[in-house]
Amino acid sequence: MPELPEVEIVKQSLNRNIKFQEIKKVVVRNRSLRFKIPKDFESFLINKKIDQISRKSKYLIIHLNNNTFCIIHLGMSGTIHLVRKKNSISNTNTSFYSSPNLPLKHNHFEIFLKKYRLIYNDPRRFGFVKILKNQKCLLKYFKNIGPEPLNKKFNINYISSYLINKKKNIKNFLLDQKFVSGIGNIYASEILFHCKINPFKKAKNLRKLDIKKIEHFSKLILNDAIKKGGSSIRDFKNVLGQNGNYQKEFKVYKRTNLNCLNKDCFGKIKKKIISKRSTFFCNRCQK
C-alpha cells in the first residue's frame, strides 16, 4: 500500500530526523518478514553512521558511512516510527511522535540512535530488509527495475516503444515495476481516471495522445501526492504519526457506485477485478 509518494514522505522525514546519527544498538524482535531478517543484520548496522536516506521506487535505502547500504521495503503494511528519547531536547524540531499511536504488536526490529528509536512495524509481513555490501550490489539489486514515473526516462518514446504490440491491459503495465517503478494499485486507478483511459484497454491499442497523458498524469499525480504528504488509507502515517492528505483527492479509489467527478460526465464509478486487484474507473468517460 505504501506507494512511491508515501515512501518519499517517509524518506524525507527520516532525513530530517536521523541523518548523521550513529546506530548505537539494534534489536530484532521478530525475524520473520517477507524474507527472513538476515542473521548479520544487527552486526552489520551497529556503530555505523547514517549518511543519508534515499529512495528508489518503493524502496528506502539507508546509506551507511562505510559505503554499505540497508534497504527497507514496506510491503503493504510496513510502517516506520520514530520515538524521540525522553532526555533529548532540541530547539529546532518540535515534532514528537505521540506515543498513544505507537503499535505494540508486530514490531519487528528497533534501531537505537542518539536522539531517536526507530521502530519497524509490519502486521502482514510483506515488507523486508536487505543488506548490501557495496555500490555494485546496490546497482545489481535494482537492475531489473524500470524507470520511476518522475524520471525523465519515463517519456513518450520510452512508453510507446515498451508498449508496442503488448496485449496486456494498461492497468497491469502501470503496476509492472519493470515497466515503471513506484506506482501501486491506488495510484494506478487514479492516474487512468485522469487520463480518461479505460483500465482494460490493451496497451498496444493506446494512441499517441493516450501515451502523452499517461506520462503527464503519472508525474502530476505522484508529485501532487508527495506535496500533500501521501495518502493515508488504513494505517499509513509518516514517521511522526501524522496522516497524509492525498486520500481526500481520490477520484475513483473506493468510490464504487458514486457519481463520476468529471464535469459534464454522468457516469458512475465501477469496481472490477484485474489480476486479483480491485480497479476503480468511470464507466463512461474512461474509454
Place this chain on the structure above:
DNA sequence: AAGAGGCCCTGATAGC
C-alpha cells in the same frame, strides 16, 4: 518473450 496465476500474511469488515 510474454502473460497468467499462485503464494506469502494478519486484521478489518461483511454476511449469515
Place this chain on the structure above:
DNA sequence: TGCTATCAGGGCCTCT
C-alpha cells in the same frame, strides 16, 4: 452475539 468467509495488496516465483 459469534462464527466463518472475503478482501486488502507488492514482489517474486513457476508454469505454459
